[in-house]
Amino acid sequence: MNAETETRDLVIIGSGMAGYTLLREIRKLDKELQITLICADRGDFYSKPMLSNALDKQKTPDSLVTQSAEAISEALNFELVNHTTVTAIDPAQQRIDSSSGSWTYQRLVLATGARQFVLPIDGDGAGDILSVNSLDDYRQFHLRLDDARKIAIIGPGLIGCEFANDLALAGKQVSVIGPDPWPLSTLLPEQAGQFLHAKLAQQGIGFHLQNTVQSVQRGDDGYQLALADDSQLEADLVLSAVGLRANLDLAESSGLNTDRGYVTDRLLQTSIENIYALGDCAEVEGRHLPYILPIMQCARALARTLTGYPTEVRYPAMPVTIKTPSCPIVVAPAAQADAEWRLENTEDGIKALQYVNDDLVGFVLVGDAVTERQALSRLVPDVL
Amino acid sequence: MNKWECIICGFIYDEELGLPDEGIPAGTRWEDVPDDWICPECAATKDDFEMVKI
Missing domain, CATH: 3.50.50.60 (FAD/NAD(P)-binding domain)
Structure with missing residues (x-):
């Protein structure tokens, strides 16, 4: 923890969907960029959305892992520092301290996720x-x-x-x-x-x-x-299962602005230069959306930004599938609090549309109505 | 006819059923699904799907 810290081009903190999706998207654009990923767990890649329907899918904790930490670090060619907790960020020195030592970074990405409160x-x-x-x-x-x-x-x-x-x-x-x-x-x-x-x-x-x-x-x-x-x-x-709160443990040492997540602009840059955030720990232009589709959108935009093509993230309509097989549900909630519901019963379900001044701005599909998801997704406006 | 599962979110593409809502008729084989098709639930690309072993 002294002057002899090694420097890394790009450091990603977190091995969840956000960290690994970003890594995968970067590798589609750039095979050479030197990347270090630091994570608290083993770093195995698994399907997070499947945790809550693993029994129905007959998955065990082990079979939920689709790529072991070793396999993914080889396939995506990065340095994995696992079982390691980052304890502090010093933005002036561009340095991070962790339970396994310190590094300096050129650019840092926070993908620290959230926890159930x-x-x-x-x-x-x-x-x-x-x-x-x-x-x-x-x-x-x-x-x-x-x-x-x-x-x-x-x-x-x-x-x-x-x-x-x-x-x-x-x-x-x-x-x-x-x-x-x-x-x-x-x-x-x-x-x-x-x-x-x-x-x-x-x-x-x-x-x-x-x-x-x-x-x-x-x-x-x-x-x-x-x-x-x-x-x-x-x-x-x-x-x-009362709700998620972003993991913002690094806010204090770094001085990063936070609200419901690390506050970022549409380039996913936080309040401090060379530090970015995405996923469940990020609040992008005032929106904290702890779902899978926003992660994909952010990872694709940030991968371009980090490989030399600054790209603002765009959020199209991002319907969320709720994995309740006994009653399929898709929701694409309106951003406007004053949107008016118009409901229609289907044979074995409900189609609920949200309007502001006769403009369709969101929808909820329940039961057999979920088949209309693609058609309706094309009709609702972008979220961002 | 096979089934393909998204490794990111678990969405299943069933060749037998296709995705008529998205213009992919029933019986469309995986290799005939357009390359720019993305997972409707998580936007993963076709590369992120694996055949489901039965």
Whole structure:
């Protein structure tokens, strides 16, 4: 940690979808650029979106890995520094400090992702609550699944509903608890949310809505959850899926501007020169969109910028598929808060369109209506 | 007829079904899917798909 730090052309922090997609896109344009990727985990490449439907797809934690750390670093020709946590950035010196030493960089990319935030909950079992936002998290969860018959999920949002559906299809007895009036309440209008609720209830999933978990106590056999309405719930495993927060641990040492993520412009440059950010840790022109399609768009633009062709990212309509096989859903939410819903029932689903002054600005498709996704995607305006 | 899975997001292209909504008729073999086609769920390119072993 002294003057003898080595210099790297490009350092990427993070081995998730954002870091590896960027690397892959850079290699399509430039085979030579010297790249170092630093990550806290092993650095295996896996499909993150598949974590919440791995059981249905009959994937184990190991078979979710499509390329081992060794294979990907060879295929994409980069230096992998794994099992390493970056502890500080010194922008004046263009230097990073980590648990494995220090380097100076020409350009630095933050792809540090997000984590599930955990609500404060009382009880001696609260520390046993799991959340899943990485393959390593999933391994822990998977280890405990065999012995778990009853599973409680805190948070009826996107990740909560996906896991609930996957676990129910695998024969688990699933309960979902949250203050929301209907599942996916931040994305779906009420009628669509009630449709989803009914479909998931048919799979045996029990919903405890407009309710919260007050405490989780260890019992002789599993956990006792005390809910706000004074009811009790038993579970062998408690999963928390109440929402993502960007990993901004490097903000303090670096002085980078943050809001819901590291704040960037459309070139994905942060508030400090030569430092870029993308993925779930980034807020691009005021938008924090922790989904896969924005990562792709950002990775492609940033790869060009980093190889000599400064390119602003463009966000076309980016419909998000929600992996609830018992009730397929696609959402392309309007940016405008005042958009007006117009709903239409299909044979076994709902088509909900969002309008501002008769202009289509967003949509939600539920059930058999999802077949209209491509057609509608062409009609809604760019997000950015 | 084969199935191809996106290694990024798990989307499955089933040759038997095609993607009629996107103008790819049922029965279209993978090699006949246009090279500039992208995964509808994650925008990955055809290179990022692998044949699903059955």
